[in-house]
Structure formats: C-alpha cells, structure tokens
Amino acid sequence: MAEEKNMENSGGLGATGNFIHSYIQDDLKGELNKIHTRFPPEPNGYLHIGHAKSICLNFGLANLYGGKCNLRFDDTNPTKEDVEYVDSIQEDVKWLGFDWEDRLYYASSYFEQYYEVAVKLIKEGKAFVCELTPEEMREYRGTLSTPGKESPYRNRSVEENLDLFERMKKGEFPDGSKTLRAKIDMASPNINMRDPVIYRISHSTHHTTGNEWCIYPMYDFAHPLEDAIEGITHSICTMEFEDHRPLYDWVVKEAGYTLNPPRQIEFARLGMTNTVMSKRKLRALVEDGLVDGWDDPRMPTISGLRRRGYTPEAIRDFCERIGVSKANSVVDSGLLDYCIRDDLKAKANVVMAVLDPLKLIITNYPEGQTEMMELENNPENPDAGTRQVPFTKELYIEREDFMEEPVKKFFRLAPGKEVRLKGAYFVTCTDFVKDTDGNVTEVHCTYDPETRSGSGFEGRKVKGTLHWVSATEHVKATARLYDYMMLDNPDDPNGEMIMNPNSLEAKECIIEPSIKGAKKGDRFQFMRNGYFIVDTKDTTEEHLVFNRIVPLKSSFKLK
Ligand code: ATP
Ligand code: MG
Numbered sequence: 001m002a003e004e005k006n007m008e009n010s011g012g013l014g015a016t017g018n019f020i021h022s023y024i025q026d027d028l029k030g031e032l033n034k035i036h037t038r039f040p041p042e043p044n045g046y047l048h049i050g051h052a053k054s055i056c057l058n059f060g061l062a063n064l065y066g067g068k069c070n071l072r073f074d075d076t077n078p079t080k081e082d083v084e085y086v087d088s089i090q091e092d093v094k095w096l097g098f099d100w101e102d103r104l105y106y107a108s109s110y111f112e113q114y115y116e117v118a119v120k121l122i123k124e125g126k127a128f129v130c131e132l133t134p135e136e137m138r139e140y141r142g143t144l145s146t147p148g149k150e151s152p153y154r155n156r157s158v159e160e161n162l163d164l165f166e167r168m169k170k171g172e173f174p175d176g177s178k179t180l181r182a183k184i185d186m187a188s189p190n191i192n193m194r195d196p197v198i199y200r201i202s203h204s205t206h207h208t209t210g211n212e213w214c215i216y217p218m219y220d221f222a223h224p225l226e227d228a229i230e231g232i233t234h235s236i237c238t239m240e241f242e243d244h245r246p247l248y249d250w251v252v253k254e255a256g257y258t259l260n261p262p263r264q265i266e267f268a269r270l271g272m273t274n275t276v277m278s279k280r281k282l283r284a285l286v287e288d289g290l291v292d293g294w295d296d297p298r299m300p301t302i303s304g305l306r307r308r309g310y311t312p313e314a315i316r317d318f319c320e321r322i323g324v325s326k327a328n329s330v331v332d333s334g335l336l337d338y339c340i341r342d343d344l345k346a347k348a349n350v351v352m353a354v355l356d357p358l359k360l361i362i363t364n365y366p367e368g369q370t371e372m373m374e375l376e377n378n379p380e381n382p383d384a385g386t387r388q389v390p391f392t393k394e395l396y397i398e399r400e401d402f403m404e405e406p407v408k409k410f411f412r413l414a415p416g417k418e419v420r421l422k423g424a425y426f427v428t429c430t431d432f433v434k435d436t437d438g439n440v441t442e443v444h445c446t447y448d449p450e451t452r453s454g455s456g457f458e459g460r461k462v463k464g465t466l467h468w469v470s471a472t473e474h475v476k477a478t479a480r481l482y483d484y485m486m487l488d489n490p491d492d493p494n495g496e497m498i499m500n501p502n503s504l505e506a507k508e509c510i511i512e513p514s515i516k517g518a519k520k521g522d523r524f525q526f527m528r529n530g531y532f533i534v535d536t537k538d539t540t541e542e543h544l545v546f547n548r549i550v551p552l553k554s555s556f557k558l559k
Contacts, residue, residue, distance in 0.1 A: 018323060018324045018325065019324075019325075019326070020057070020061065020234075020236065020265055020267065020324060021061075023234070023263070023265060024061065024065060024234060027233070027234075027263070028065065031260060032233055032260055034065075034066065034067045034068070034233075035061065035062065035065050035067035035068075035233045035234055036062070036067055036068050036069070036070070036230070036231050036232050036233045036234075037058040037059075037061055037062050037067065037068075037069045037070075037232065037233070037234050037235075037236060038058060038069060038070040038071070038072050038227065038230065038232050038235070039051075039054060039055050039058045039059065039069065039070070039071055039072070039093070039100075040072045040073075040074040040107070040223070040226070041073065041074060041089050042073075042074045042075065042077065042080075042081065043073050043074075043075055043081045043082065043083075043085035043086045043089060043207075044077070044080040044081050044082070044085060044279060045085060045279030045280075045282060045283055045294075046085065046088050046089075046092070046279075046282070046294040046295075046301040046302070046303055047088070047089055047092045047093075047301060047302045047303075048277055048279070048282065048299075048300045048301045048302065049270065049272065049277070049300045049301075049302070049305065049315070049318075049336070050269060050270040050271075050277045050300075051092075051302070052096060052302060052315050052316075052318075052319055053270045053319050053322065053324075054236070054238075055093055055096055055098060056096070056098075056316055056319035056320070057236060057267070057319070057324060058236055059098040059099075061234070061236075067233075068101075068103060069098070069100060069103075070100060070103040070104075070105055070230055070232070071089075071090070071093060071100035071103065071104050071105070072104075072105040072106070072107060072226060072230065073086060073089070073105070073106045073107060073108075074107045074219075074222075074223070074226070075106055075107055075108045075206075075207065075208065076107050076108060076111075076216055076217055076219065076222045077216065077219075078202060078204040078205065078206040078207070078213075078216060079202070079204050081206075081207050082207060083207060086207075088294070088303060090104070091303075092302035092303060092306075095302065095306060095312055096302065096312050096315060096316065097312045097313075097316065103230075105226075105230060106208055107222055107223075107226045108206060108207075108208045108209055109208070110222075110225065110226060110229055111209060111212075111213055111217075113225065113229060114217040114221065114222055114225055115169070115215075117225060117251075117254075117255045118165065118180055118198060118199060118217070118221075119162065119165070120254075120255070120256075121182065121198075121254060122158060122161045122162055122165060122180075123158060123162070124254075125158060125183065126182060126183050126184075126254060127161070127180055127181065127182050127183055127198065128151075128153060128154055128155075128156050128161050128180070128181055128183055129153065129156065129160075129161050129164040129165055129168070129178055129179070129180055129181075130151050130153045130154075130178065130179050130180070130181045130195075130197075131153055131177065131178055132151055132152075132153070132179075133176075134176070137151075137179075137197075140186075141191060141194055142186070142191070142194065144189075144191070147186060147187040148186040148187065148191075148194040148195075149186060150186050150195075151181070151195065154183060154195070164178065165180055165199075168180070168199070168201055168214075168215050169213075169214070169215050171203065171214045173201055174201070174203075175200075175201050175202055175203055176200070176201065177201065178201060179197045179198075179199060179200050179201075180197070180198050180199035180215075181195045181196065181197050181198060182195060182196050182198050182221070182247075182250070182251075182254075183195055184196070184247075184250065190243060190246055190247075191243075192220065192243055192244050192246065192247045193246055193247060193250070196218070196220060196221075196247060197218055198217060198218050198220070198221035199215050199216065199217055199218065199221070200215065200216060200218065201214060201215055202214065202215070202216050220244055220247050220248070220251070221251055223235075223248070224247075224248045224249075224251040224252045224255075224262065224264075225251060225252075225255060227252075227262040228252050228255060228257040228261065228262055231260075232262045233260060233262060233263065234262070234263055234265055235248075235262045235263065235264045235265070236264075236265050236266075236267065237264060237265075237266055237267075238266060238267065238268070238269045239266045239267065239268055239269065239326065239328065240269075241264065241266055242266045244264075245264045245266070248264045249261075249264075266326065267324045267325065267326060268324075268325055268326055268327055268328045268329065269328060270322065270331060271328065271329070271330040271331065272300065272330060272331050272332075272333050272336070273330055273331070273332050273333045273334075273484075274333050274484030274485065274486050274487070274488075274497075274500070275300045275333060275484065275485055275486055276300075276485075276486055276497060277300060282294070282299065282300075282301065285299070285499070290499050291485075295307045295537075297309075297480070297482055297535075297547045298482055298484075298485040298503050298504065299485065300485070302315075307535065307536060307537065307547065308482070308533070308547055308549055309340075309523055309531065309532070309533030309547055309549035310336070310340050310549065311340065311343050311344070311347075313343045314336070314339040314340040314342070314343040314344075315336075315339070317339045317342070317343065318335060318336050318339040321335060321339065322335070332556060333484060334554055334555075334556025335556065335558075337550045337554055337556065338554075338556055338558055340531070340549055340550050341531065341550055341552070344523060344525070344531045344549070345380050345525075346378065346380045346381045347381075347523070348378070348523045348524055348525045348531055349377040349378050349384055349524055349525065350375075350376070350377060350378055350379070350524070350525045350526075350527050351511060351512055351514060351515055351524050351525070351526060351527070352375075352389065352422065352467040352468060352469055352511070352512045352526070352527050353467075353469065353477075353479070353509050353510065353511040353512070353515075353526040353527070353529060353532075354396045354397065354398055354467070354468070354469050354509060354510045354511075355398065355479055355481075355507050355509045355526070355529055356398055356399040356400065356507065357396040357397075357398075357399065357469075357509075357510050358396065358397055358398065358399040358401075358402055358440065358441075358442075358443060359394060359395070359396060359441065359442045359443070359471060360394070360395045360396065360397045360413075360427075360442075360443045360444075360445060360468065361393065361394050361395075361442060361443070361444050361445070362393050362394075362395070362427060362445050362446065362447045363430065363444050363445070363446055364446045364447060365392075365393040365447055366393070367393060368393075369392070369393065370390045370391065370392050370470075370473065371390070371391045371424075372388040372389070372390060372391075373388065373389050373390075373391050373423045373424050373453065374386050374387070374388055374389075374423070374454065375387055375388075375389050375422070375423040378525075387514045388514075389423065389470075389512045389513075389514065390470045390473040390512075390513060391421075391424050391425075391470065392470040392471065392472050392473060394470070394471035394472060395421070395468045395469065395470055395471055396468065396469050396470075396471055396474075396510050397413070397421075397443070397466050397467070397468050398466070398467070398528075399440075401413055401464075401466045402414065402429075402432070402440065402443050404432065404440060411463035411464035412464040412466060413427075413429050413443065413445075413464070413466065414429060415429050415430075415431065415432065416428070416429060417429055417464075418462050419462050419463075419464040419465065419466055420451075420453075420462050420464065420465045420466070421465075421466055421468050422453075422465050422466065422467050422468065422527065423453045424452070424453055424468070425447040425448060425449070425451050425452055425453070426447065426448050426451035426462055427445035427446065427447045427448075428445055428446055428447075428448075429443060429444070429445050430444050430445060430446055431444050432444060467527040467528055469510045469511060469512050470512070470513075473513050474510045474511060474512060474513060475510075475511045475512075475513055475515050475516055475544065476508060476509070476510060476511075476543075477508075477509055477510075477511055477515070477543065477544040477545065477546060478506055478507070478508060478509070478538075478543065478544070478545045478546065479506070479507045479508075479509040479526075479529075479532065479546045479548065480504060480505070480506050480507075480535070480545065480546065480547050480548065481504070481505045481506075481507065481548045482503060482504055482547065482548055483500055483502055483503045483504075483505075484500055484503065485499065485500060485503050486498065486499060486500055487499070487500045509546075511526075511544075515544065518534050518544060519534060520534050520535070520536045520539050521533065521534060521536055522534045523549070524546075525552070526546075528552065529548075529551070529552070530548050530549070530550055530551040530552050531548070531549040531550050531552070532546040532547065532548050532549060533546065533547050533549055534546060535547050
C-alpha cells in the first residue's frame with residue numbers, strides 16, 4: 001500500500017522495475033536505510049530529452065523509494081561552462097516536475113576537498129607528479145593487448161611530489177607541463193587503471209571560483225568524490241563509464257569513504273531517430289544559425305520541446321515507456337509524438353482552422369446573414385463545454401478538401417457531391433471557378449436548410465465532414481508546421497545526420513473567432529490539422545503565431 005502510494009509521484013518510473021530496481025532493493029535489504037541519487041549535468045549546454053531520461057530515473061527512484069535526489073552542477077571544467085546554462089538547467093528540471101528542495105550543489109564548491117584527497121594520496125605514496133608530455137603519456141599507456149610502461153617520474157619521493165603539487169597549485173608551471181597521476185597499475189588490463197591523470201594545470205577562469213585555482217581535478221577523480229561527499233548511494237550514469245567503475249571505486253576507497261560508499265550503476269543512453277542529442281552537435285546547430293536558438297521548436301532540448309508545446313506529462317510518460325536497460329538502442333521519435341497526442345487529446349480544446357484556404361460560397365444562403373453554430377469544445381471531454389462559431393455565406397475550407405475530379409474513396413467535396421460542414425449544414429457543390437493558371441479559386445455550393453446540425457435531420461447520410469471558417473468573421477494567424485529536424489545521411493562514413501531542409505514551413509492560416517484572447521502557451525487541437533500551441537516568443541498582441549506540436553495521425557504503431 002505504502003509502495004503504491006509512493007509510486008504515484010515516482011515521476012514516470014512505473015512499477016515494472018528494471019535491473020536498477022533490483023540492485024536498489026537488494027541494497028535496501030542490507031545495511032542501507034535510504035537511497036540518495038543525484039542528477040549531475042555539466043553546465044555546458046541546455047538539457048535535452050536524453051537528460052530527461054536521466055532526470056526521471058534519478059528523481060523517480062528517489063521518490064519511489066522514499067529517498068532524496070540532488071541537483072549537482074558538475075562544473076569542474078573551467079572553460080566550457082556558463083551561468084546561462086546553470087539557470088536553464090534549473091528551469092528545465094523544475095518544469096519537468098522534479099524538486100531538489102534545498103539540495104542544489106556545485107562540484108566546484110568541493111575543490112578544496114579534492115585537493116586534500118590528492119595530498120593524502122601523495123602522502124601515502126599513491127599519487128605522483130608526472131612530466132610526460134601528452135604524446136609520451138599515450139605511448140607509455142600501452143594498448144588493450146599490451147601492458148603500459150611506468151613513467152620515469154613514478155618513483156619520486158613523497159616530499160618532492162608534495163612540493164611539486166603545491167607549486168602546481170600556486171601557478172608556477174604552465175598549462176600541460178605537469179599532471180598529478182594516481183599510482184595504480186600500469187599492467188592492469190583496464191587502461192583506466194594505468195596510473196590515470198587526476199589533476200591537470202589550466203590557467204583559466206572558472207564560472208564560480210574565478211582565478212582561485214589553476215589546477216583542476218579530472219572527471220574520474222572528482223566525480224566519485226562529489227558522490228561520496230554528498231552521501232550519494234547510487235550514482236547512475238551512462239554506459240561509457242562502465243570501464244571507469246574500478247577507478248571510481250578505487251578513488252572512493254582511497255579517499256576513506258568506506259561506510260555505505262556510493263555505487264556506480266550504468267544504463268544505456270537514449271538515442272532517437274531523426275534528431276541529434278549531443279550538446280556539442282546541438283551547440284553547432286545554434287552557433288551556425290541553422291536553428292532559432294537552443295529553444296527552437298525542432299530541437300530535442302527540454303526548452304525546445306517546451307516551446308514546441310510538449311507537456312512535462314508527455315515527456316515523463318515517454319521516459320517511462322522507453323524504460324532503462326544496458327543495451328544501446330535508438331527510439332523511434334514517433335513514440336514521443338504518440339505520448340503528446342495521448343496527453344493532449346482530453347486537455348486541448350478543438351477549434352476550426354484552415355491552413356490552406358479555398359473559398360466556398362453558398363449561393364442560396366442569405367447575403368449578410370450570420371448564424372451562430374454551437375460546437376463541442378472537445379468531443380473527448382464532455383466537461384469542456386461548447387462554443388459559438390459564426391456561419392456565413394462565404395467560408396473557407398481546406399484546399400485539399402476539394403477535388404475537381406475526385407479519385408476513388410474521396411468523400412470530401414467535388415462537383416455534384418454533398419458533404420457536411422462541421423456543426424452546420426449539408427452543402428452540395430454546384431460549380432467552381434479557376435484562374436488563368438488552372439488553379440481553383442472558388443467553389444460554389446448550395447445548402448439544405450433542413451440539415452442544420454442539432455435539428456435531428458435524418459433524411460440522408462453523407463460520408464465527409466469538413467471543417468470551415470467564416471470568410472468574413474475570423475482571425476488570421478501564422479501556423480508553423482514542423483518536420484523532424486534531421487535526416488539520415490547514407491553517404492556519410494560516420495553516419496552523421498544532416499539538417500532536414502523541410503523541417504519548418506510557415507503558413508498564414510485562418511481560424512474561427514473563438515481563438516481571440518488565446519494566451520502564449522495555450523494549446524489547441526486544430527480540427528484535423530493537429531495539436532498547436534501559441535508560441536511564447538514570436539506571438540505579439542496583434543498577431544498569434546502557432547507551432548504545430550504534432551499532427552493528429554502518424555504511421556507510428558505502439559508495440
Ligand atoms: P552530452 O554528450 O549530450 O553532452 P553528457 O553526458 O556530457 O551529454 P552531462 O551534462 O554530463 O551530459 O549529463 C548529465 C547526466 O545526464 C549524466 O548522468 C548523463 O549520463 C546523463 N545523460 C546525458 N545524455 C544522456 C542520454 N542521451 N541518455 C540518457 N542519459 C543521458
Ligand atoms: Mg559531459
């Protein structure tokens with residue numbers, strides 16, 4: 001019962017469980033009382049949907065097992081980090097629905113502690129200052145099949161090491177001239193254990209500590225210490241760190257954290273079709289001006305997905321559905337679309353909007369007359385109520401809803417054919433007008449007053465129902481239709497994708513008047529055309545700009 005209750009705010013991590021659950025459940029049967037996880041982004045870019053998977057997992061596990069989850073900025077790398085990213089990451093984690101409460105930490109606030117552990121290692125003869133150049137270091141490292149060679153600096157005295165390390169810290173040596181290395185085992189089959197570098201010299205300004213430090217710990221040294229200092233019990237990371245786990249454990253142990261030491265667990269990174277996920281590649285798209293910033297609605301960033309109109313619920317649902325495993329796989333982007341449709345179908349009210357207008361004139365309808373038609377706001381949700389939509393002699397319908405010479409199974413409008421105008425009347429096409437280029441510019445119909453919607457008319461049936469908007473009473477707006485951001489690039493030897501040249505199409509569209517007063521961030525279903533959101537950036541007082549979140553239908557099938 002208690003477990004069931006906790007599950008509700010597990011943040012998208014279902015009861016199905018996975019290998020991480022079994023590890024945690026086993027650990028909780030032993031000496032551990034509470035679990036403590038962390039989400040540790042490096043503030044060198046905006047978060048993306050892959051990070052969302054990690055966020056849902058870490059915060060979700062903490063919620064599920066009554067533990068805690070820290071938000072920690074892994075900011076031990078001075079040159080690539082920026083406060084812009086620190087701010088955006090916090091906004092995105094909150095927006096996804098997770099709360100670190102008072103546990104916001106910076107790895108850079110432990111610089112003194114890493115330094116002390118390094119000094120302790122030197123004193124115990126477990127670290128040394130090395131002067132091999134990067135090329136020499138590579139040469140000495142050996143390969144997967146051959147052991148490495150010991151550095152000629154490996155057997156310096158403790159005193160000499162202490163002195164040199166202190167002088168490294170004081171800034172006496174140029175970048176790259178010396179490193180501090182852990183003294184482990186140059187013959188280890190695991191290359192990460194072959195005397196790894198744990199400190200490097202970098203005379204650069206750090207976003208929180210400024211110029212206080214000119215030596216910086218390496219990730220493999222800092223990360224286990226960050227976890228240990230914060231009392232993290234399960235340090236969940238992606239598969240590429242699997243081979244680093246022995247070093248992680250070595251650092252934790254040598255630093256003296258022996259009671260409930262953090263345990264590193266790896267899972268497979270999320271990859272998705274038709275998109276790129278690494279921050280480096282996303283940054284390149286932004287810097288090359290190929291997208292409208294990190295929050296371009298095509299981007300897989302959390303801020304891009306938010307602007308596109310995705311909801312936190314849909315993203316959490318997606319993360320739950322993809323599950324967690326050790327095997328790398330690429331998820332069909334259609335699954336995310338499925339999740340947002342599923343979330344919006346009861347939430348988003350329906351309006352009629354015509355994206356590609358074709359004029360329809362009802363020749364026997366009184367000139368100047370307006371009838372208010374009552375339409376349901378959301379057939380999926382009876383509580384959503386109804387609205388009034390003005391019906392007039394001249395309307396717009398979707399261009400694709402008329403065919404001069406209808407193909408088989410085309411049940412929409414064509415000469416001589418009758419269709420229903422949603423919530424209004426049956427109309428029959430009598431003729432149409434073309435311009436000199438042969439494009440249809442106007443369709444003429446007659447309507448049958450008997451068939452008014454809601455009148456109980458049962459005389460005959462029609463197969464097609466069209467959405468429409470009054471040609472005289474409507475709102476004009478911009479609708480941006482998106483396609484996937486990236487395309488496969490079969491000729492590229494590295495499998496790098498290329499930007500989809502048709503990923504954005506902007507159209508001037510015509511919407512029923514009830515859309516007046518829509519606010520930035522409001523979501524609607526444009527009947528038959530998909531789910532749309534009022535863009536938060538480009539919408540002005542005078543002009544609404546809509547982003548299509550997702551079309552209504554797709555070929556994607558849920559497995
Ligand atoms: P990128 O390669 O996109 O820069 P990263 O791993 O360097 O990603 P970090 O800021 O270091 O990004 O990541 C923070 C956390 O998010 C890490 O624990 C990392 O494992 C996790 N993470 C990053 N990308 C993914 C992904 N595609 N799928 C799942 N987890 C991810
Ligand atoms: Mg990284």
